[in-house]
Amino acid sequence: MRNILITGASRGIGAACAREFAENGDRVFINYNSSKSEAEKIAAETGAIPVKADVSNSDEVKRMREIIGSCGKLDVLINNAGISQIKMFTDITESDWDNMFSVNVKGMYLVTRAFVDDMIAAKSGKIINVSSMWGVMGGSCEVHYSAAKAAVIGFTKALAKELGPSNINVNCVAPGVIETDMNAHLNSDDLEALKNETPLMKIGTPDDVAKTVFFLASRNADFITGQVLNVDGGMVI
Numbered sequence: 001m002r003n004i005l006i007t008g009a010s011r012g013i014g015a016a017c018a019r020e021f022a023e024n025g026d027r028v029f030i031n032y033n034s035s036k037s038e039a040e041k042i043a044a045e046t047g048a049i050p051v052k053a054d055v056s057n058s059d060e061v062k063r064m065r066e067i068i069g070s071c072g073k074l075d076v077l078i079n080n081a082g083i084s085q086i087k088m089f090t091d092i093t094e095s096d097w098d099n100m101f102s103v104n105v106k107g108m109y110l111v112t113r114a115f116v117d118d119m120i121a122a123k124s125g126k127i128i129n130v131s132s133m134w135g136v137m138g139g140s141c142e143v144h145y146s147a148a149k150a151a152v153i154g155f156t157k158a159l160a161k162e163l164g165p166s167n168i169n170v171n172c173v174a175p176g177v178i179e180t181d182m183n184a185h186l187n188s189d190d191l192e193a194l195k196n197e198t199p200l201m202k203i204g205t206p207d208d209v210a211k212t213v214f215f216l217a218s219r220n221a222d223f224i225t226g227q228v229l230n231v232d233g234g235m236v237i
Contacts, residue, residue: 002026003074004217007055007111008081010035012180013130015042016206017078020214022046029068031055031081031111055081055107065114073122074115076217079108079152080130089143097144104148108155116163125168126217129156130209133176133232149174153228160226169225171216176232178204199234 004021008014009030019042022028028048032039039050053064068074082104085096108129119125134142135149153172160170177194195203212231215221230236 002076003029003068003072004076004078005029005031005051005068005074005111005115006078006080007031007107008033009048010038010042013175013178013206013209014078014080016210017080017213018042018046018048020207020210021076021217022048024214026076027071031064033081055111056102058110061110061114064111068115069118073118074125076126076128077112077115078128078130078213078217079111081107081111082130082149084142084145086141087144088141092144100144100148101151104145105151105155108152112159116168119168120163120166123167125163125166126221127159127163127168127170128213128216129170129172130213131156131172131174131228133174133230133236136174136228136230136236156228157226164225169216169221171221171225172228173209173212173216174228174230174232174236175209176204176230176235178206178209180206197235198232199237202233204231204233 004026006014006017009018010032018028018030029051030039030042030048031051031053033054043050051064051067053060055061129152131152132149134146135153138146156170156172163170191203195201209231212229
């Protein structure tokens with residue numbers, strides 16, 4: 001039985017990942033920060049173990065590491081926790097910028113740092129980071145979000161080179177438009193327009209991303225590292 005940690009797993013892509021791994025017999029730890037009831041619901045549904053921690057807070061990440069460490073080495077880390085915001089660049093405040101990078105980039109760094117030593121010692125492990133298609137091609141009115149998600153990609157590529165000799169795979173998924181709370185602000189006309197821009201002519205689901213993450217965490221992806229896998233219906237070609 002593998003130990004799997006999914007950050008930001010109380011809803012959306014994270015929750016779908018929790019279901020996918022739990023259904024395949026893994027021990028799943030679902031990290032959440034403020035969404036306790038949603039996390040407990042997913043835990044009751046899947047048998048996963050909820051762990052509260054603000055990923056941007058090093059002390060809370062250390063406590064999460066201790067809880068999970070008591071169950072053995074972490075086999076798969078999925079850095080999914082993230083926030084988004086739509087704002088014109090001229091309206092982005094310094095606080096907006098700092099908060100975006102604190103959760104989306106610093107959080108990924110802190111959680112990875114907390115578990116990577118054990119993976120190096122065991123010479124095994126899979127790390128999958130969740131970026132976005134906007135991190136690949138940039139999104140208007142989402143400069144800080146696009147920049148943070150681009151940083152996720154750079155982090156992935158560099159860490160893959162560093163950890164490769166330790167037999168640790170580090171990869172990234174870049175979802176397109178997915179039916180999640182993060183896109184709940186889009187009205188039907190917006191969604192229809194995005195659907196028409198997508199070569200496959202449809203909006204993605206959290207399960208589409210979860211199945212890709214599961215593949216990257218499997219033995220079938222043992223010779224894949226440092227890659228960005230776009231799960232976007234063909235938006236980025």
